[in-house]
Amino acid sequence: MSERLEDIAVAMVANGKGILAADESSGTIKKRFDVIGVESTADSRRDYREMMFRTKEAMTKYISGVILYDETIRQNAADGTPLVELIKASGAIPGIKVDAGAKGIVNFPGDTITEGLDGLRERLAEYYKLGARFAKWRGVIDIDTTRSVPSAYSIAANTHALARYAALCQEAGIVPIVEPEVLMDGAHDIDTCYDVTKATLVKLYDELYAARVKLEGTILKPNMVISGKKAARQASAEEIAEKTIKLFRETVPA
Structure with a gap:
C-alpha cells in the first residue's frame, strides 16, 4: 500500500x-x-x-x-x-x-481543552513503527447558552491543539483524523449548533493553514448540525441534512 x-x-x-x-x-x-x-x-x-x-x-x-x-x-x-x-x-x-482526554479550562467554567501534546512527537514515531498509519484526536466543544459556552478562547485553544497534533502526525507519516466535535447535549436549537460549528470549523482551517498542515493528508471527522438533545423542538432529518451540508460547503475547503 x-x-x-x-x-x-x-x-x-x-x-x-x-x-x-x-x-x-x-x-x-x-x-x-x-x-x-x-x-x-x-x-x-x-x-x-x-x-x-x-x-x-x-x-x-x-x-x-x-x-x-x-x-x-x-x-x-x-x-x-x-x-x-x-x-x-x-x-x-x-x-x-493519541489524545489524553478533555479537561476543564481554568477560568472558563463549562469549557474544556483536550490534552496530550506533551511527548506526542515521540509517541507518534513509536506508533508508526508499531504499524499505525492514521491517528485520532478529539476536541470537545460543548454548548450552554446560559453560561456563554463555548467561549471564543475555548474554540481557539482546541483548534490550535488540533492543528499542532495534525502537523506532528504528518511529520511522522501518519494521517491525522481531525475531530472538532460540537456536542449535541444541551437545550440549544439547531441554529445555535450551526453558528457554533461554523465558528469552530472556520477557526480550525485557519489554524491548520497556519501550521502548514497538508489538507489532502487529513480526515475531518465533524459533527452534524443538529438540535440539542434537550431542545424543545427537534429538527427533522431533512433540516439536519440540509444545514449540515450547507455548513460544510461554506467552511470546508474543497
Whole structure:
C-alpha cells in the first residue's frame, strides 16, 4: 500500500467502507464488559478485539481502518500474531487514538481543552513503527447558552491543539483524523449548533493553514448540525441534512 498521506486518506474513505473504533480505554471497556458479566482482563480485551479483526468478510468488505488504543496496538492474538497484522491482512489500515482526554479550562467554567501534546512527537514515531498509519484526536466543544459556552478562547485553544497534533502526525507519516466535535447535549436549537460549528470549523482551517498542515493528508471527522438533545423542538432529518451540508460547503475547503 502507498505510504503517501493523501493515498492513505483516500483509502480511509473508500466507498462503502467505514472506520471501526476499537479505541475504548480500559476503563470504558470494563463498563461494557460489566453489563454482560465478563471480567475485563488483558486477555479478555484482546479476545474481544481479535474476534472482530478475524471476521474476514466483514473486515475485508466494510472496514477501511481501525482506531486502536495504546494497549491494543501492542497486543498479540492468542496465536502470537500481532493484532495490527490481522488488521493489515484484511486490507484495513491500523490507526491509534493519541489524545489524553478533555479537561476543564481554568477560568472558563463549562469549557474544556483536550490534552496530550506533551511527548506526542515521540509517541507518534513509536506508533508508526508499531504499524499505525492514521491517528485520532478529539476536541470537545460543548454548548450552554446560559453560561456563554463555548467561549471564543475555548474554540481557539482546541483548534490550535488540533492543528499542532495534525502537523506532528504528518511529520511522522501518519494521517491525522481531525475531530472538532460540537456536542449535541444541551437545550440549544439547531441554529445555535450551526453558528457554533461554523465558528469552530472556520477557526480550525485557519489554524491548520497556519501550521502548514497538508489538507489532502487529513480526515475531518465533524459533527452534524443538529438540535440539542434537550431542545424543545427537534429538527427533522431533512433540516439536519440540509444545514449540515450547507455548513460544510461554506467552511470546508474543497
